[in-house]
Amino acid sequence: MELSLKDKTILITGGTSQLGRAFVRKAVRQGARVFFTYLKAAKTAQELERAGAQGFSFDLADVKAIDAFAVMFKEKVEFLDILIHNAALTADSFIEKMLESEWDNVMRVNLKAPFYLTQKLLPLLLRKTPSKIFTLVSRAGLSGLAGAANYAASKGGLIAMTKTLAKELGRKKILVNAVNPGFMRSSMTANVPEEILRRNLEESPLKTFSDPDEVADFLLFLSSDQMRQVTGQVFHFESRPF
Ligand SMILES: NC(=O)c1ccc[n+]([C@@H]2O[C@H](COP(=O)([O-])OP(=O)(O)OC[C@H]3O[C@@H](n4cnc5c(N)ncnc54)[C@H](OP(=O)(O)O)[C@@H]3O)[C@@H](O)[C@H]2O)c1
Structure with missing residues (x-):
């Protein structure tokens, strides 16, 4: 099956992430016009630009920075076919030790930024429909994750927001x-202790971690014209039972 992505305008946040960079490269190869955001991974951003995408660096925790980006982006493109909220961060701690700033920063980047950026770019998404919004969520948002109340709450909120916007x-x-x-090896999971990694694998029926390449391919399919009638859904790569 040939995916129809040619000439689609796509914006993905966190394009330098493990998943983001796989998606950006594949989408460019499919003929899409791809824009991405990042925070500090300038070297990866340059590689993605050499591959044909265009990157913008700003802090998604800062609404003024989002405002400035949105103004500039609306001058740059006439419409937006696909908006993907992929950037996220963790600041893990048990409740006794979690700082208010850790709670706030995770909520700002993982939950408030998808709301705010969607609101600001809605005129572009409405200009040529059908258009699509995707959020990257987590098992933590449905079943909780000890030591990460902020991250779990942000992803649970994002799931609720996704269904509401649908x-x-x-x-x-x-x-x-x-x-x-599902669980991917990335900068986000680089510090997960070996014992927890082993337990994750044991609980997984397939005994594997997720492959960012496969997730990117799935996102490409969802972004293409082949997917026209699915909305309000949460798709799980997670192979462990909930
Ligand atoms: N990895 C997993 O096991 C897993 C499991 C479930 C869900 N997810 C979700 O899947 C998505 C991708 O995960 P990943 O592991 O590929 O991510 P990752 O490699 O950890 O990358 C995180 C991305 O977010 C960007 N970012 C972080 N803080 C930012 C800020 N304040 N402002 C702007 N950008 C910021 C980073 O930019 P820089 O590179 O410039 O720092 C980077 O592009 C995330 O939404 C994550 O929650 C991941």
Whole structure:
């Protein structure tokens, strides 16, 4: 099956992430016009630019920075086919020790930024419909994750927001879906202790971690014209039972 992505305009946050960079490269190869955001991974951003995408560095925790980006982006593109909220961070701690700043920063980047950026870029998404919004969520948002109340709450909130926006924007022909990529090896999981990694693998029926390449391919399919009637869903790569 040939995916129809040619000439689609796509913006993905966290394009330098493990998943983001796989998606950016593949989407460019499929003929899409791809823009991405990042925070500090300048070297990876340059590689993605050499591959044909365009990157913008700013802090998603800062609404003024989002405002400035949105103004600039609206001058740059006439419409947006696909908006992917992929950037996220963790600041793990048990409740006794979690700092208010750790709670706030995770909520700002993982939950408030997807709300705020969607609101600011909605005119572009409405200009040429159907268009699509994707959020990257996590098992933590459904079943909780000890030591990460901030991250779990942010992803749970993001799932609720995804389903709500699907209801609000469906009649305007904007499809909104979430993807839980499952456990991937990335900067986010680099510090997970070996024992927890082993337990994750044992509990997984497939005895594997997720492959960012496969998740990127799935996102490409969802972004393509082949997917036209699915909205309000959460797709799980997670092979462990909930
Ligand atoms: N890895 C997993 O096991 C797993 C499991 C379930 C869900 N997920 C979700 O899947 C998505 C991708 O995960 P990943 O592991 O591929 O991510 P990752 O490699 O840890 O990358 C995180 C991305 O977010 C960007 N970012 C972080 N803080 C930012 C800020 N304040 N402002 C702007 N950008 C910021 C980073 O930019 P820089 O590179 O410039 O720092 C980077 O592009 C995330 O939404 C994550 O929650 C991941």
